Amino acid sequence: MSWVPVVDLSDSNAVAAVADACERVGFLTVAGHEVAQGVLDDAWNTATEFFDLPMPAKMRVAMPRPGYPYGYSPIAGETLSASLGERHHPDLKESFAIGPVDPPTHAFAAPDEEFAWSANLWPADVPHFQAAWEAYYRAMSDLAARILRVMAVALDLEQHWFDPLIDRHTSAMRSLNYPPMNGALPDQLGASAHTDYGTLTILLADHTQSGLQVQAADGTWRDAVPEPGSLVVNLGDAMARWTNDRWRSTMHRVVVPQRRRQSIAFFHNANWDAAIECLPSCLADGESARYAPIEAGPHLMQKFRSTVNTY
Structure with missing residues (x-):
């Protein structure tokens, strides 16, 4: 993964390394993250145990209706390319997702904010699953806040600039399982090409095989295999809009693997009512903002619901 910068x-x-990676690639491999190995292992192993369950057990915690944000989604339950207005074959992956692990202590900014705080569904068939995932979610929340403080300085902002925009964050954690599929259509993918929607994504992935591909500036697709012990971070659409595309929300996809592939993604999102508009430090004299201001939450909800298939 040498073409994706490694940042300790x-x-x-x-700070300088993060700025360079975000501007050139939109992806970076993060070392020195200080997340305990036991936290990573427990989340990973319980996810594996869950995906190994028979289908009736997994369906007991299935998303109760299309468009519900959390729970189990079976293979072909999603088409990520639809978030870009494109329709291709359904994605060949299954997933399990949760949202915030602590109840809200604030009044919702709008009725639709309840969507992001929907109840999590916990699989009773895997012992310690809930404890392991809650620990991982909290560790990733802390790490995302730490990364955003580095990014703030890299953007010539005060170190804690993002803090009030993420103190009620509506982030999601999702494990994905990509089984080998002998019957896949020639152009069918494990996860179709897409960008992520929020501030940044933190990915724990198997360093022994490829699968994740990132689109380089020249349009080619390049394998992105993480370094052992590292986490992969990529920017989402909110960060690209904040920076007026100075930093990249990069297209990526997952090809159908030759053998089973698993990952855990933490999709960090800002507060529901956080304003996503061009930062003053990212607007040169005489330059105009490329995007109209939006609120983070409605953007997230629209993107997510556009990808969901009925099963």
């Missing part, structure tokens, strides 16, 4: 968050040059 504990290094004195982390």
